Amino acid sequence: MRPMKISLREWDARHAELTAAGLAEPSYGGPLSRHAAGGDRRLLKLAFDNSAAALRLWNFLLTEEERLAAARAAGMKIVGAMKDLGTVPVMAYSFPATVAFYPDGAWWLPCFKELSTDLFAIADGLGIDDSFCPVRAMLGAFVSGAHFPRPDLLVASTGATCDDFSAIAQRLQGLGVPILWWEAPHRRPPDPGEEGVELPGGLAAPRAQVEFVRGELVRVREALGALAGTAIDDAALAAGIRAANEIRTVLADLREGVFATPAAPLPSLEMLVAEMLALHFCSDRAEALAVLRDLRDEARARAAAGEGVLPADAVRVFWVNPVADLRVMNLLEDCGGRVCGTEYMICHALDLIPEDVPPMEALARMVLADPMAGSAADRVRRILRDAQRFGAEGLIVSRIPGASHCAWEGAVIAEAAAAAGLPAVEIEVPPVADALRPALRTRIEALVETCRAGGGRAKEEGVGA
Amino acid sequence: MHPGVSGRIVYSSPFVPAELIAAHGFVPERTIPRRRSAPPEGVCPFAQAFADSVGAGTGAAAAIFTTMCDQMRRAVETVRGRDAPPLFVLNVPHTWQTAGARRYYAAELDRLGRFLQGLGGVPTADADLARVMREHDDARRAGAASAAGGVTPGDGAAPVAVVGGPLSAGDRVLFDCIARAGGAVVLDATEHGERALPLPFDRRRLGGDPRGELAAAYFDGIVDAGRRPNTELYRWLKARLAARAVRGIVFAHYAWCDAWHAEAARMREWARLPFLCLELTGEAGAAAVLAHRVEAFVETVRCAP
Numbered sequence: 001m002r003p004m005k006i007s008l009r010e011w012d013a014r015h016a017e018l019t020a021a022g023l024a025e026p027s028y029g030g031p032l033s034r035h036a037a038g039g040d041r042r043l044l045k046l047a048f049d050n051s052a053a054a055l056r057l058w059n060f061l062l063t064e065e066e067r068l069a070a071a072r073a074a075g076m077k078i079v080g081a082m083k084d085l086g087t088v089p090v091m092a093y094s095f096p097a098t099v100a101f102y103p104d105g106a107w108w109l110p111c112f113k114e115l116s117t118d119l120f121a122i123a124d125g126l127g128i129d130d131s132f133c134p135v136r137a138m139l140g141a142f143v144s145g146a147h148f149p150r151p152d153l154l155v156a157s158t159g160a161t162c163d164d165f166s167a168i169a170q171r172l173q174g175l176g177v178p179i180l181w182w183e184a185p186h187r188r189p190p191d192p193g194e195e196g197v198e199l200p201g202g203l204a205a206p207r208a209q210v211e212f213v214r215g216e217l218v219r220v221r222e223a224l225g226a227l228a229g230t231a232i233d234d235a236a237l238a239a240g241i242r243a244a245n246e247i248r249t250v251l252a253d254l255r256e257g258v259f260a261t262p263a264a265p266l267p268s269l270e271m272l273v274a275e276m277l278a279l280h281f282c283s284d285r286a287e288a289l290a291v292l293r294d295l296r297d298e299a300r301a302r303a304a305a306g307e308g309v310l311p312a313d314a315v316r317v318f319w320v321n322p323v324a325d326l327r328v329m330n331l332l333e334d335c336g337g338r339v340c341g342t343e344y345m346i347c348h349a350l351d352l353i354p355e356d357v358p359p360m361e362a363l364a365r366m367v368l369a370d371p372m373a374g375s376a377a378d379r380v381r382r383i384l385r386d387a388q389r390f391g392a393e394g395l396i397v398s399r400i401p402g403a404s405h406c407a408w409e410g411a412v413i414a415e416a417a418a419a420a421g422l423p424a425v426e427i428e429v430p431p432v433a434d435a436l437r438p439a440l441r442t443r444i445e446a447l448v449e450t451c452r453a454g455g456g457r458a459k460e461e462g463v464g465a
Numbered sequence: 466m467h468p469g470v471s472g473r474i475v476y477s478s479p480f481v482p483a484e485l486i487a488a489h490g491f492v493p494e495r496t497i498p499r500r501r502s503a504p505p506e507g508v509c510p511f512a513q514a515f516a517d518s519v520g521a522g523t524g525a526a527a528a529i530f531t532t533m534c535d536q537m538r539r540a541v542e543t544v545r546g547r548d549a550p551p552l553f554v555l556n557v558p559h560t561w562q563t564a565g566a567r568r569y570y571a572a573e574l575d576r577l578g579r580f581l582q583g584l585g586g587v588p589t590a591d592a593d594l595a596r597v598m599r600e601h602d603d604a605r606r607a608g609a610a611s612a613a614g615g616v617t618p619g620d621g622a623a624p625v626a627v628v629g630g631p632l633s634a635g636d637r638v639l640f641d642c643i644a645r646a647g648g649a650v651v652l653d654a655t656e657h658g659e660r661a662l663p664l665p666f667d668r669r670r671l672g673g674d675p676r677g678e679l680a681a682a683y684f685d686g687i688v689d690a691g692r693r694p695n696t697e698l699y700r701w702l703k704a705r706l707a708a709r710a711v712r713g714i715v716f717a718h719y720a721w722c723d724a725w726h727a728e729a730a731r732m733r734e735w736a737r738l739p740f741l742c743l744e745l746t747g748e749a750g751a752a753a754v755l756a757h758r759v760e761a762f763v764e765t766v767r768c769a770p
């Protein structure tokens with residue numbers, strides 16, 4: 001079947017067709033509609049890629065709760081990593097019989113459940129209202145205990161993180177949930193004469209900051225060792241880093257292959273989900289690798305056959321920040337655009353972790369390479385560099401309701417893009433954006449039209465930002 | 466003032482030690498900013514007011530921001546390139562329970578010292594710093610003593626605590642509102658009150674290691690909602706609420722200030738006292754509503770058994 005986007009209902013027929021043709025699915029496989037029946041109602045409104053690789057991706061994503069429950073039942077230790085997005089799981093998976101996940105992922109629960117759960121209501125009741133980012137759903141998820149098992153160890157980075165998350169996690173701790181806090185400081189450039197260290201992503205930080213973070217990670221490592229009942233040596237940690245890098249390499253190939261190919265071989269929605277697998281491997285590192293390899297191979301095969309899921313003339317848009325409502329990724333494509341590059345605040349989880357330095361230092365460097373730990377100016381530089389590399393014609397900053405960083409950063413990023421001749425818009429996307437759909441469509445269509453008319457015009461006419 | 470050095474260093478965070486600035490020959494000026502522009506949706510009015518005041522060109526030799534909150538950490542970027550003086554971002558760890566965090570803060574103070582020297586400040590010998598620290602400590606002790614003498618509420622005045630983050634110049638009207646309503650602020654636990662004071666210096670350490678003592682007094686002494694964990698804030702409050710026989714809490718936080726906003730519900734449950742939560746916007750027009758609410762609250766406190 002040629003690549004195309006299909007609805008959930010169409011996926012059921014497609015699933016039957018694939019299984020009849022001999023598709024061998026992993027244990028978590030099956031028709032996608034069962035997830036909607038189980039409460040993930042947003043799926044009913046999404047358009048999906050029709051490949052078996054996409055089927056595997058969605059099934060993998062949507063069965064994480066079951067995997068965590070199985071891990072608990074099997075006596076494995078469960079680590080809840082919070083906020084650092086990419087570092088602590090690399091350490092945790094280096095320990096035997098230990099899995100890690102991000103409770104932060106509850107960010108998307110209100111979307112998947114179409115606000116049908118009481119997650120926000122619970123957060124409201126605890127004084128965490130909608131002036132906070134949708135990650136407040138995590139508080140509701142902890143209290144209700146309905147969406148993930150209570151971790152055996154909860155580890156949260158703080159310091160140069162968003163205030164939303166830090167305050168919400170503190171509220172959780174105030175309810176009696178123990179948290180091991182560790183400091184991820186605000187990255188600064190080395191002062192003149194101060195020894196600097198190169199970080200992933202072409203950034204730099206003072207040696208003193210790297211050393212400090214290394215010390216913080218040692219505390220986390222010790223806590224993980226106490227939980228697992230055994231310490232691990234640097235060789236085991238280095239192996240964990242290599243395994244993470246293997247995943248990152250496949251993901252990089254996938255992104256490169258999809259973003260650089262004129263007719264997008266995969267839709268932006270599946271690409272977003274794929275990127276998220278890099279964070280904690282969706283609670284199964286080996287399987288995450290296999291899922292990503294499948295996707296990469298599918299994208300390669302389609303590109304080689306000159307087939308895409310979108311027309312080759314779709315306007316190439318660089319997307320900044322993840323969307324709280326996944327359906328908006330579909331909307332971009334409905335409006336004639338496609339994603340050709342992303343900065344979902346997790347570049348440090350995509351860049352390779354250095355393997356030529358001791359593992360704890362390598363992880364410390366990764367922490368400091370977090371785009372949210374540094375200045376907006378650093379973030380803008382990376383965005384513009386990647387946008388240029390992937391040939392973006394326009395840029396969308398999707399603002400996260402309530403997020404403490406968005407109010408300051410969004411305009412800075414959009415203005416910098418416009419100044420660089422890249423038409424840009426900033427949109428705000430709530431967890432279920434249906435009511436705003438006409439307005440969002442208008443803004444995205446305006447951007448797409450501006451880009452089609454030539455990026456320079458956008459600048460002259462002040463359409464950007 | 467040392468020869469060749471003049472100028473004010475402006476800052477708003479209590480984690481910036483005035484002693485260090487003064488010892489380098491500058492005049493420390495802890496700004497209480499006034500709202501100059503309406504902050505965009507999502508922006509803390511206090512952070513905006515401070516950024517505006519710095520960006521408008523204060524004639525200061527430098528301005529210091531800290532990383533104690535996301536909003537301030539990002540506000541500094543909007544100031545760069547405006548009519549701003551040289552800027553310094555002091556990295557204040559949010560965690561406080563480890564020796565590493567304490568050392569990091571101390572190293573940041575050393576870096577601030579180098580920055581001040583780069584502006585023409587005098588190199589500071591330990592003895593000079595110790596002398597300045599003694600002076601500031603004396604002044605604080607004197608202030609604390611007179612405040613302690615003045616905390617007894619007058620006849621019939623309702624003893625209340627004001628708890629929260631910073632207050633911009635316009636919002637300090639809150640204290641007048643409380644007084645006019647018949648309340649007495651017996652505990653100022655805002656960012657400009659005693660909550661945000663360093664510990665009294667250990668005079669014995671001033672001779673040997675004044676820098677270490679300075680860092681320890683500020684880092685260990687200031688309690689704040691944004692510290693992780695923020696248990697010390699509650700411990701600190703518990704002792705003072707009881708000692709001052711506080712009968713009601715006015716809790717003030719700025720719109721979009723996550724660190725303080727998130728504590729409101731928890732503190733209400735914890736304190737088990739009449740509790741008024743005010744979300745401040747820095748707008749002059751909000752004073753009338755504020756007065757009204759404070760009046761009703763003080764009345765409630767008065768009538769509470």
Ligand code: SF4
Nearest residue numbers: 133135162164165403
């Ligand atoms: S979306 Fe932004 S505000 Fe929300 S948790 Fe993530 S970084 Fe924090």
Ligand code: SF4
Nearest residue numbers: 509512534536630722
């Ligand atoms: S009031 Fe809150 S958000 Fe505003 S500057 Fe202070 S700590 Fe930051």
